[in-house]
Amino acid sequence: MGDNTTLIDSLLHRLSTAFKIRDLGKSAFFLGIETVTTPDGMIxxxxxxxxxxxxxxxxxxxxxxxxxxxxxxxxxxxxxxxxxxxxxxxxxxxxxxxxxxxxxxxxxxxxxxxxxxxxxxxxxxxxxxxxxxxxxxxxxxLRVSPSVSSDIHAYSDSEWAGCPVDRKSTSGYAVFLGTNLVSWVSRKQRTVARSSTDVEYKGLADVCAEVTWIVSLLRELRLCSSTPPALWCDNLGATYLCANPVFHARTKHVEVDYHFVRDKVSSGEFQVHFVSTKDQLADIFTKPLPAARFGTLRSKLNVVCHQPCA
Incomplete structure (x- = not known):
C-alpha cells in the first residue's frame, strides 16, 4: 500500500521478474467481500x-x-x-x-x-x-472513506453481570482511525466481576492492548499520529482508576496485568476520557438494544445501506 504510483509499479515489476504474478487492478471481489465504490469512498x-x-x-x-x-x-x-x-x-x-x-x-x-x-x-x-x-x-x-484525521480514538463499554446463566459480564470496544472503524470486538469476560468498575477497567485493558498493536502497525507503515490515542469510557470509577494511583487501594483484588492501562496513561501514551452512556458507541457490543437506539449506533459505526448493483 502507498500513495506513490511510480514506486508501486516499480515494486510490481520487480516481483514479476522473480514470481509469476498478475495485476488484477482495483479490488472488486475478494474472499467473499465485495467492494462497492461510492462518491465518498467505498463500502x-x-x-x-x-x-x-x-x-x-x-x-x-x-x-x-x-x-x-x-x-x-x-x-x-x-x-x-x-x-x-x-x-x-x-x-x-x-x-x-x-x-x-x-x-x-x-x-x-x-x-x-x-x-x-x-x-x-x-x-x-x-x-x-x-x-x-x-x-x-x-x-x-462497512463504509470506508478518506479522513482528514489520522488520530486514533476508541470506545470501551461493558455490561456488568449481563449473562443470566453464569452472571459473567460482556465487554466490547470500537477503535476508529480518523472517521473509519478499523477494529471492534464483543466478548464475554472469563471471570465474574465484583463491581461495575472492575468490569469496565478490564474492558479498558482489552482495548488498550488492541490500540497498542494498531499504533505499532501504523508506525511500520509510517502513518502514526503525534496525538496520543484517546480511550472513551462511560464509567467514572474506571477513568479515575486509570489516572489516580491512590485509587488502587480499593482495587487490590484486580489482577496486576490490568494495571498496565495506568502505566500507559501515566507515560502519556494514552488518554482516557469519560463519555456519557448516550454517546457510548460500544454499547451495541454489550447488550441487546431497542430498534431506534440500535439503528443510531449502527450508522455511527459506519454500517450503512447502499444500492444493489444492477
Missing part, C-alpha cells in the same frame, strides 16, 4: 455470502426484523436439545465470518457462539432471529 459488503447463509438455513424468504437480538428475551437454560447441532454450529461459524464487514452483528453472534457445544431449541430460535435481521439488511456494509 465493504458480503451480500452474496449473506444470501448463501440464508439459503443454507432454508430462510431465503423469511420475514425481516429490525434488530438481531430481542431486548426482552434473555437466554434461558432450556434442556430441550436442538435436533441438529451440527447445522447450528455450521451456521454460527458462517456468521462469525460475516462480522468482518458487519460489526452490528458482533454481540448477537458472540452470544450464539457460547452455546456451540450443546445448542438447544431456544438457541436455535436466537440464531433464526439473527438470520431474519440479516434478511432485512442484505444491502448493508
Amino acid at each position: 465493504l459488503t458480503q451480500r452474496r455470502y449473506m444470501r448463501d447463509i440464508l439459503q443454507r438455513a432454508g430462510m431465503s424468504e423469511c420475514k425481516s426484523l429490525a434488530t438481531p437480538a430481542a431486548v426482552t428475551q434473555p437466554v434461558s437454560q432450556s434442556t430441550d436439545p436442538f435436533h441438529n447441532p451440527t447445522h447450528y454450529r455450521r451456521l454460527t461459524g458462517a456468521l462469525q465470518y460475516l462480522t468482518i464487514t458487519r460489526p452490528d452483528l458482533s454481540y448477537a453472534v458472540n452470544r450464539l457462539c457460547q452455546f456451540m457445544h450443546t445448542p438447544t431449541e431456544d438457541h436455535w430460535g436466537l440464531l433464526k432471529r439473527v438470520l431474519r435481521y440479516i434478511k432485512g439488511t442484505l444491502d448493508y456494509g
